[in-house]
Amino acid sequence: MDRFAARSLALRPAQRRDREDILHVLLHSEVFGLADADCVGEMFDETWAKPRPDGYRWLTAWLGQSLVGFACYGAEALTQGTWDLFWICVLPNYRGQGIGRALLEAVLVDAQRESARLMVIYTSSTPAYAPARSLYEAAGFVCVARVPEYYRPGDDLCIYWRRLG
Amino acid sequence: MDRFAARSLALRPAQRRDREDILHVLLHSEVFGLADADCVGEMFDETWAKPRPDGYRWLTAWLGQSLVGFACYGAEALTQGTWDLFWICVLPNYRGQGIGRALLEAVLVDAQRESARLMVIYTSSTPAYAPARSLYEAAGFVCVARVPEYYRPGDDLCIYWRRLG
Numbered sequence: 354m355d356r357f358a359a360r361s362l363a364l365r366p367a368q369r370r371d372r373e374d375i376l377h378v379l380l381h382s383e384v385f386g387l388a389d390a391d392c393v394g395e396m397f398d399e400t401w402a403k404p405r406p407d408g409y410r411w412l413t414a415w416l417g418q419s420l421v422g423f424a425c426y427g428a429e430a431l432t433q434g435t436w437d438l439f440w441i442c443v444l445p446n447y448r449g450q451g452i453g454r455a456l457l458e459a460v461l462v463d464a465q466r467e468s469a470r471l472m473v474i475y476t477s478s479t480p481a482y483a484p485a486r487s488l489y490e491a492a493g494f495v496c497v498a499r500v501p502e503y504y505r506p507g508d509d510l511c512i513y514w515r516r517l518g
Numbered sequence: 519m520d521r522f523a524a525r526s527l528a529l530r531p532a533q534r535r536d537r538e539d540i541l542h543v544l545l546h547s548e549v550f551g552l553a554d555a556d557c558v559g560e561m562f563d564e565t566w567a568k569p570r571p572d573g574y575r576w577l578t579a580w581l582g583q584s585l586v587g588f589a590c591y592g593a594e595a596l597t598q599g600t601w602d603l604f605w606i607c608v609l610p611n612y613r614g615q616g617i618g619r620a621l622l623e624a625v626l627v628d629a630q631r632e633s634a635r636l637m638v639i640y641t642s643s644t645p646a647y648a649p650a651r652s653l654y655e656a657a658g659f660v661c662v663a664r665v666p667e668y669y670r671p672g673d674d675l676c677i678y679w680r681r682l683g
Contacts, residue, residue, distance in 0.1 A: 392595055430557055433670035471667060498663030500677055502636060505598035512665055 364459050367411030369401050374420035382442050384481050393440060412459055414452050421447040424456040434470030453488050469517050478509035489513045529624050532576035534566050539585035547607050549646050558605060577624055579617050586612040589621040599635030618653050634682050643674035654678045
């Protein structure tokens with residue numbers, strides 16, 4: 354709390370040099386693991402290797418010189434105006450301060466600026482993801498669909514959904 | 519019907535030279551369009567450019583020298599044993615002869631050989647996809663989840679699901 358009050362939060366699109374800091378946040382999230390980091394690393398590299406208007410977008414959250422959270426999002430292929438929040442993550446020590454909420458709101462603003470019609474979020478049904486699900490619900494998302502045992506036995510896919518614009 | 523009876527159906531993994539025939543099937547499907555063909559072309563190219571054990575798999579259906587259908591499938595990242603049937607398509611003149619069913623069954627056999635636990639299929643709720651949905655249901659898939667207006671207004675995402683093994 355002190356830190357956030359003392360130094361103001363800044364959000365800005367990621368730069369290529371933020372790669373290691375983003376992976377650091379993910380790997381210290383106490384939620385995501387090595388396989389997730391591989392996936393995020395690949396998505397990050399693809400963003401810079403093959404820039405395209407419908408590619409992944411990365412937003413970073415900073416307190417002073419420290420990258421403390423990020424979001425990755427973008428348009429879903431083969432849809433008309435449906436966007437996907439692929440990743441959102443804040444370092445544990447900086448949670449409960451509205452940083453996740455600020456990232457999510459900024460993502461929604463950017464997507465609406467691009468005339469997005471819907472935003473969807475794919476997430477897990479397990480207790481570890483309860484804070485994330487609460488964040489989505491507080492931002493107006495509804496769980497509209499659930500795919501049983503999608504991630505592994507006992508771990509369903511929950512699809513959160515919100516109209517935009 | 520004559521053709522299928524006269525020349526027996528052969529299924530085999532795609533080879534790199536099948537690219538144009540696969541796109542031909544897709545573009546003459548009367549279901550898929552140019553955006554789908556771009557997506558399939560990219561997935562096909564990625565399969566050969568970056569071969570990996572968990573990459574896309576392609577199965578082709580042949581009557582004599584003619585490629586008349588194909589399927590594309592593979593493991594879903596970040597899941598434990600969930601596989602996805604990304605594409606399945608048969609040329610209109612060759613439908614109703616069990617070719618789609620044969621492709622789908624062969625996909626299920628291959629996935630089970632790789633210890634897949636679940637297979638999911640993402641498809642559209644619109645009338646154009648009714649034959650595809652019937653095919654999935656006949657093969658034991660159930661629509662477990664529906665995301666409203668995912669593809670466009672009036673066009674929901676239906677998620678079909680089947681346990682394997």
